Amino acid sequence: MWVLVLFPCTWFVIPPLLLCYSFARSARLRAHRLFPVNAHRRFDDPQVWRVQKARAWTAAAMSVLLLLVYGKPEDFGEAQQQYMLRLAATPPLLLVSAPVVIALLFRVASPQTRAEMRARVRAAGRTALWYVGAVTTVPLCLVGITLADRGSTAAQDPWYSTVLTPALALPMVWLLFFLGFATGPAIRSGFNAAEVHAALPALLTGVLVWEFAALSLAAGGTPPGPPLVQLLALLGGPASVTAVAWWEIGRLRERYGIRLRG
Template sequence: MSFGGPGNPYQPPYQPPPSNPYQPPPANPYPPPPPNYGPYVPPPPYPNPYPPYVPQPRPYVPQGGLLGGLRGAEWPPLRDLLRGLRQRVHGCAWVLLLVPCTWFVVPGLMVAYVFARSARVRAHRLFPPRAHRLFHDPQVTRLQKARALSAAAMTLALLIAYGKPEDFGEAQEQYLMRLVVTPPLLLLSAPVVIAVLFRWAPPHARPHMRQRVRAAGRAALWYVGAVTAIPLITGLVVLLEREGLSTPDVPWFTVVLMVPLFWLLFFLAFATGPAVRSGFNSAEVHAALPALLTGVLVWEFAIISLAAGGPPPGPPVISVLAFVGGPASVCAVAWWEIHRLQTRHGVRLRG
């Protein structure tokens, strides 16, 4: 029995001949690590397959409803407002715009919004809504609110206890009279108080105050010009309608005059509140000027109310206390505010 041979099925498997011990070793299949690579060195950056995120501009969407969104610091342009309302208002509401009776209302509202936005931007540029105090003091604000609520409660208590039915009507008339009288009275009182404060101020602070007085004066002139122009334009429109009824150009002149009239009315509506609260930007002139103006105006209002409606109702002692107590409490809060400005922020009244 023989083993081996080409037909032997039990031959050992083929083995390659042994390698030459003098040949060089094969190449290293593992490349060396990059330089300066270790546990504290970040790996090389890899290309990002995704493009960077670029936020797209979104249309204006009023938050908290239409009135809540327009109550903010800035009104959007009409195009952005309509684009935002298109996403919030139901489609059935837009169908109503196709009704012929609304064709004259919607364009009027759009034009009114454009006029109101333009006047509001100008009014808030001249009289910023939150510029009535140069230094915000929460304790002073809380005390002012508490004094205002207590004064309203005392006035109501006096009217209920000692007042007559006609006294309630007089109280409402005096409140409306104060709203009308406050802007012109403030325009007359502010220069006097500013002159006294300018006299008290140290010499090194007067150039800065003089520059601020000029800026506040320009804003006040805008307000005075608007108040003066409204009756002049109204009188001119009435005169044209009375004297020129036969002239065909009178309606066109009336329309031309009504355009600035509506703009001025919107301007006064948005500028009166911030102008009165800030004393026509008096805080920019001096930090203590709003408190001084408040102390002066409250006594002027008391004298005007006494001359127009008489003393408060009640016995003589209570009437005198009610007449003196209101302005005195306002002056006390104003002087406490000035004291805090002096101790906390270094504001000086005298040089």
């Protein structure tokens, strides 16, 4: 408060910053309560993380090498567009794919495992609904603000917009902070899929990588290079991710007794 007294010119800066900080702190606490940062690590296996990291760096290096050897100038821009497309498509694809994979896993699981999974599925579903609700409410708030502004202009009543705009803008700002803090942990954990079954993150990864391959093929076509290189680039990445995912599931079975069936 002493800053406001000593520097009156900051009155229009400090209060909004303090409000944004309180919103960010509140949204971060709520996001990490719903989607813990380490929720995807139900069993901490350093060997799995090392293999996953090595595969990711190898894939990134091969992608850059492919662009440098066979790519055209426009291919670099297209690669950036596909990367942004994947970032935008990951949450909806995960929300659609997770129920299907959970249903298939539920079908092959033993009766005892099904009973344990039911309560966990409900808990994971509630957290996913929080995320879906936030994503849905943000554009609704934007529409409400736009309509309030137009209504104020048409009615020549500035108080109409003055009251409604903050009432919609403040929740929208909080929700944007919430989505910013929740999206990363939610994607890594498959919307808390690991709490339902320890093998679900690996299964979801194996499914999503093929969906991304189909999406990239539909949006940008085949990678640059000769036909054989195109085929290897198109299938090699998803195949390697799938192989690592099944290897991880095998380690869960051998080290922790986690099984898909029975």
